[in-house]
Amino acid sequence: MLRRARTALRWLLLAGPALLLVVCGGAVLAGALAHLAGAGGAGDRVWMAAGALGAAFSLAGSFAAMLARRLGVDLIAVLALVGALAINEALAAAVIALMVATGAFLERWAERRARRDLSALFRRAPVSVRRRHGGATEVVDVAAIEPGDELLIASGEVVCVDGEVMGGLAVLDESSLTGEAVAVERGAGETVRSGASNAGPAFVLRATAGAAESTQARLARLVEQAERERPDFVRLADRFALGFLGLSLGLAGLAAAIGGAERAVAVLVVATPCPLILAAPIAFVAAQARSARRGVVIKGGTVLERLGTATTLLLDKTGTVTEGRPEVVAVLACNAVDTDAVLARCASLEQASAHVFAAPIVQRAQERSLGLEQPSEVQEEPGRGLSGRVGAHLVAVGGAEAVGFGDPRVLGAAQRAAQRDGASAVYVVSDGVPMGAVLLEDRPRRDAARTIRALRRSGIERVVIVSGDRPETAARFGRLVGADEAIGGCSPSDKVEVVRAAHGPVVMVGDGINDAAALALADVGVAMAARGASITSDAADVVLLVDRLERLGEARLVARRARRIASESVGVGMGLSIAAMGVAATGLLAPLWGALLQELIDVAVILNALRALRGGQGMARLTGERSLLAERFAAEHTAVLRDVAELQRAADGLGDEPTREQLERVGAAFVLLRDEIAPHERAEQTLLYPVLEPVLGGSDPLSPMSRAHVEIEEQTRRLGQLIGEFGEELGEDDVAELRRLLYGLVAVIELHSRQEEESYFSLIDDA
Numbered sequence: 121m122l123r124r125a126r127t128a129l130r131w132l133l134l135a136g137p138a139l140l141l142v143v144c145g146g147a148v149l150a151g152a153l154a155h156l157a158g159a160g161g162a163g164d165r166v167w168m169a170a171g172a173l174g175a176a177f178s179l180a181g182s183f184a185a186m187l188a189r190r191l192g193v194d195l196i197a198v199l200a201l202v203g204a205l206a207i208n209e210a211l212a213a214a215v216i217a218l219m220v221a222t223g224a225f226l227e228r229w230a231e232r233r234a235r236r237d238l239s240a241l242f243r244r245a246p247v248s249v250r251r252r253h254g255g256a257t258e259v260v261d262v263a264a265i266e267p268g269d270e271l272l273i274a275s276g277e278v279v280c281v282d283g284e285v286m287g288g289l290a291v292l293d294e295s296s297l298t299g300e301a302v303a304v305e306r307g308a309g310e311t312v313r314s315g316a317s318n319a320g321p322a323f324v325l326r327a328t329a330g331a332a333e334s335t336q337a338r339l340a341r342l343v344e345q346a347e348r349e350r351p352d353f354v355r356l357a358d359r360f361a362l363g364f365l366g367l368s369l370g371l372a373g374l375a376a377a378i379g380g381a382e383r384a385v386a387v388l389v390v391a392t393p394c395p396l397i398l399a400a401p402i403a404f405v406a407a408q409a410r411s412a413r414r415g416v417v418i419k420g421g422t423v424l425e426r427l428g429t430a431t432t433l434l435l436d437k438t439g440t441v442t443e444g445r446p447e448v449v450a451v452l453a454c455n456a457v458d459t460d461a462v463l464a465r466c467a468s469l470e471q472a473s474a475h476v477f478a479a480p481i482v483q484r485a486q487e488r489s490l491g492l493e494q495p496s497e498v499q500e501e502p503g504r505g506l507s508g509r510v511g512a513h514l515v516a517v518g519g520a521e522a523v524g525f526g527d528p529r530v531l532g533a534a535q536r537a538a539q540r541d542g543a544s545a546v547y548v549v550s551d552g553v554p555m556g557a558v559l560l561e562d563r564p565r566r567d568a569a570r571t572i573r574a575l576r577r578s579g580i581e582r583v584v585i586v587s588g589d590r591p592e593t594a595a596r597f598g599r600l601v602g603a604d605e606a607i608g609g610c611s612p613s614d615k616v617e618v619v620r621a622a623h624g625p626v627v628m629v630g631d632g633i634n635d636a637a638a639l640a641l642a643d644v645g646v647a648m649a650a651r652g653a654s655i656t657s658d659a660a661d662v663v664l665l666v667d668r669l670e671r672l673g674e675a676r677l678v679a680r681r682a683r684r685i686a687s688e689s690v691g692v693g694m695g696l697s698i699a700a701m702g703v704a705a706t707g708l709l710a711p712l713w714g715a716l717l718q719e720l721i722d723v724a725v726i727l728n729a730l731r732a733l734r735g736g737q738g739m740a741r742l743t744g745e746r747s748l749l750a751e752r753f754a755a756e757h758t759a760v761l762r763d764v765a766e767l768q769r770a771a772d773g774l775g776d777e778p779t780r781e782q783l784e785r786v787g788a789a790f791v792l793l794r795d796e797i798a799p800h801e802r803a804e805q806t807l808l809y810p811v812l813e814p815v816l817g818g819s820d821p822l823s824p825m826s827r828a829h830v831e832i833e834e835q836t837r838r839l840g841q842l843i844g845e846f847g848e849e850l851g852e853d854d855v856a857e858l859r860r861l862l863y864g865l866v867a868v869i870e871l872h873s874r875q876e877e878e879s880y881f882s883l884i885d886d887a
Contacts, residue, residue, distance in 0.1 A: 136177055136180070136224070137177075137221060137224035137225035138225055140173060140177050140217075140220075140221040140224070140225075141221040141222060141225045143173060144170045144173065144214065144218040145218060145221075147166050147167060147169060147170035147214055147217075148170065148211075148214050148215065150163070150166050151164065151166040151170075151210070151214060154166060163210075164208075164211075165210075166214075168205060168208075168210045168214075170214040170217045170218070171201050171204060171205050171210065171212075171213025171214050171216065171217050172213075174197070174201050174216060174217020174218070175197075175202055175205065175217070177217075177220065177221070177224070178195075178198045178201060179198050181224070182195045182198055196364065196365050196368055196388075196391060197216065197220050199369075199372075199388050200216055200385075200388040200391060201213055201216055201217060201220075203372075203381075203384065203385035203389070204216060204385055204388075204389055204711060206381070206385070207381060207382050207711070209385065209389070209711040212389050212711045212714070215716070216389065216718075219722060248260065248262060249262055249271050249280050249281075250271065250272040250274070251269050251270065252270040252324065253269075257272060262280045262281070262331045263331055263332075265327050265330055266327065266330060267327055267328055267329060268326065269327045270324055270325070270327075271283065271324065271325045271326075271327060272323075272324055273318050273322060273323055273324075273325050275318055275319075275320065275321055275322055276317065277317070278318075279292075279312055279313070279315065279316045279317070279318065279325065280314055281314050281325075281328075281329055281330065281331055282311065282312070282313055282314050282327070282329045282333070283312055283325040283327045283328050283329075284310065284311055284312065284325065284326045284328060285306050285307060285310050285323060285324075285325060285326075286308065286324040287308050287324065288307075288308065288323060289305050289306065289308075289320075289323075289501065289504065290305065290306045290310075290312060290318065290320065290323040290325075291305055291319045291320025291475075292305075292306060292312060292316040292317065292320075293316060293318075293319040293476075305504070311328070312325060315633060319476070364391075367698065367701075368387065368701065371387050371701050371702070371705050372385075372387040372388050375387045375704065375705040375707075378707075379707045382710075382711065383704070383707050385711050386704040386705075386707075386710060386711045386714050387701050387704045387705050389704075390697060390700040390701050390704045390709065390714035391697055391700075400421060400425075400729075401421055402725075402726055402730065402732075403682045403683075403686035403729040403730075403731075403732045404421030404424045404425070404682055404686065404732070406682065406729065406730050406733040407424055407681070407682030407732045407733075408420075408424060409733060410678055410732065410733055411675050411678050414666075414671055414674055415665040415666035415668075415671060416662060416663070416664055416674070417662065417665060418661070418662050419660075419662070419663075420661070423644060424678075424679045424682055424683070425679070425683055426644050426661075427627065427644045427661075427662065427675060427676055427679040428679035428680040428682070428683045429579075429625050429683070430579075430580065430624070430625040430643060430644055430676075431579065431580060431623075431624035431625055432580070432581065432582045432584070432622045432623060432624045432626045433572075433575060433580045433582070433583045433584070433626075433627050433629070434584050434586050434615075434618060434619065434622065434626060434627065434629070434638070434642070435583065435585050435586065435628075435629045435630075436585075436586060436587060436615075436629060436630035436635050437586075437587035437588075437589055437593075437597055438562060438587065439631040440629050440630055440631050440648055440669065441564055441565060441568050441585060441597055441601055441669075442562040442563060442564055442565060442568075442597065443563050443564075444562065445480070445562065446477060446480055446544065446560040446561060446562050447560060447561065447563060448480055448483075448484040448558055448559070449541075449543060449560065449561045450537070450558075450559040451463050451556060451557075452530045452533055452534065452557045452558075453555065453556035454527040454529060454530045454555065455527070455554060455555065457556060459556065460488065460490055461555070462548050462555045462556035462558065463481070463485050463490060464485055464491065465510055465513070465515055465548055465555060466485075466517050466546060466558050467481050467482045467484070467485030467490065467492055468485075468492045468493045468494070468495055468510040469495045469507075469508055469515050469517055470482055470517065470546075471492065471494070471495060472498040472500075472506070472508065473500060473506050477544070477546055477558075480560060481546065481558055481560075487758065493511050495508040495509060495515075496509045501518075501522070504518055504519060504522035505517055505519060505522040506518060510550075513550045513551055514551055514552075515548065515549070515550050516548075516549045517546055517548050517549075518546065518547065519547065520534075520545070520547045523549045525547040525548075525549055525557070530547075530556055533557075534559060537559050541561055541593075541596060542561060542562070542589065542592075542593030542596060542597075543559045543560060544559070544560050544561070545557045545559050545560075546558045546560070564597060565669055566877040566878055566881060567668060567670040567878070568600075568601045568669055569600070569601045569878055570670065570878055570879065571670040571673045572601055572602050572603070574670070574673040574677075575672070575673055575676060578673070578676050578677060578680060580627075582605075582622075582623075582624075583602070583603045583604050584598075584605045584607060585597060585598040585603045585605070585606035585607065586607050586610050586615050586618050586628075586638070587606070587608050587609075587610060588608075588609065588610050588611065588634060589608055590609065591607075591608030592608070593608065594608030611634075613637070615628075615635065615637070615638035616638050616641055618638070619638045619641045619642050620641065625644070626643045626644070627643065627672075628644070628645050628646065629646040629647075629648065629669075629672065630647065630648070631647065636660075637659070639659045639661075640660075644661050644662060645659060646661070646662040646663075646664065647660035647662070647663045647664065648664050648667070648669070662675060678732075681732065682732040685729060685731050686729065686732075688728060689725045689728045692724065692725065693721055693724070693725040696721045697721060700718070700721070741815075741884075742812075742880075742883045742884050745811075746812070746815065749807065749808060749811060750812075750880060750881055750884050753800075753803075753804055753808050754877070754881040754884065756800055757876070757877065759800075760797055760800055760869065760873055761870065761873060763793070764797075764865075764866055764869050764870050764873075766788070766789050766792055767792070767865055767869075768862075768866050769785070769789075770782075770785045770786045770788070770789040770862055771859050771862035773785060774786065774855065774862070776855060778855060786843065786858060786862070787843060789862065790836075790839055793836045793839065793865065794836065794840065797836075798832070798836055801833070802833075804876075809822045809825070809826065812880055815883065825872070825876065828868065828871075828872040828875075829872075832865065832868055832869060832872065835864055835865050835868065836865065838861060839858075839861045839862070839865070842854070842858065842861065
């Protein structure tokens, strides 16, 4: 019986505000028309009925608050409405009921998107699958799958149950489960988890569990469990209710002792908590609207308030702190082969592959303007590599063991890069002879470090990277973006435990299904959903629809400002109501006029709360012409960093007794410095920096960057002077100086470029 009563009460509180608003609004209008028509008695009865409905709704709200073991402001409304009805102040009762309905409706409207159904998690899972049986293939319902069944998983399909690969290799995209963007290979007998996507050719899977016991189903249950564990949130207004209630009752009792029941009711009427009910919802709805214009969906006013008060930030790594897209970071060569030849040979063959590494390798070769040949006789073994002819050469690319790569120097360098930086290697063998390797890495977002610093300034006390990647890789990215701690090797359930163990209100940011349960359990779950991730979006409280982490910083500033405005509105409304109660207690304010005065107070509160729609002090960003100019220079950085790679190659290739070819490469590097990099730096100084200064504020905010320009120009001048002096006769000191200048320029230009990307280009507004 109690369960049914709670269900009915919950339905009333969810659906009632809209119905009550319509009924009370119509009743106030109908009563007024009845009075104008001379039927005052009928009009009063309509108003009294509206007041009674408002009292019943407020009483239900008070009862719900008591069930949640808290005192709600609805109790003040109950007393005001009952008092107005008791002394036959019909219009006052109807007006109070209308304002109660308006406040409740606004609050429910602000929170109606607070939680979506988790059905999207199940919609991603296939409902049917091809099963091999008796030499034939049949399409059956996933629910009918039993352990031991042989299933055909076509290219692009989502694996529906846990199982083992039967023969050959399976290439899988497990990013939805692990958050890692790199495809993985599973050989015969290896386990495949449901929820992964087949990123290669079709393969046969032997089911080891039914659909109900699959990883996908367990993850869905984990999300639901986390949802149930979320603590109830107490409205901002309720925090003021006890003191305001005591003051109202005290003044009403004093007024009754002095002037009777009518005077006491006048105090209660003017004490109706409409400012408390309206202020926070309107400020929060306005803030939600403002955030939505910036591509941030905040699911309710309670979420907005929690976002503004959180003190701990947990961040997934791949796709959240990083770009989620691998890119070429280095090319290693052996056996006297040029690195350009390694990249060109590898990229030519990779043109025929759909592997996740193929596109960035081909792109890097095109950026270097390397001539690519069309491959022929291409054969791809998923999970092992690619082979075929490039011109007259038989080329193989892939894993070291798969392609027979045996050069210990390159193998060691690649392994150290993997341990140190989390890089992945694609090895290249031509005509059976090792050529080298291409290293790829997922880079940090250029706005990540800046966003974390801004969040710290706004009150975030602790930042933790929580990743499924190797602990050393997670730690490296934690250092790069300024996190306090990095926890690697986390499964979805591990991430949930990290959220549980975190201190203070917690914000969790992620982008994959593996993050969904942690997002659901956190005080505020934030989903990076620009690339999809609908399941994560459903489990999250905040959804970033643009692929910019810095929008989270903006949203937090909006949340904190909205909370401040809401508190101000509550304070102003309460102050005016208390002053009006004092006047009513002296007998100078009748109940009807008190209700109308309360309406004026409500208008003032609403106007103040709507300030949350406007700007305020937010994060700096580049818009309009400034944004276009910054985009131009950001695009030029691709060429600058490519030129830096040429400087690096020239320095690396400089022997103790340089050959003519090595010296020509040094000369070519100097030409790049003089004709491409130097003009870019001068244009930044004269065109970009002047338009950045007003946005950044302060006194000479770009002086450190300007000093870097001076240093680059000076080192370039010295390099040119040295080249002009030595001709072809170089001593040991000259060679050492050449290397010093080249390596110094590489370090300075690369650091300067990364600083600009993080500090300025991350401000480009793509709204």
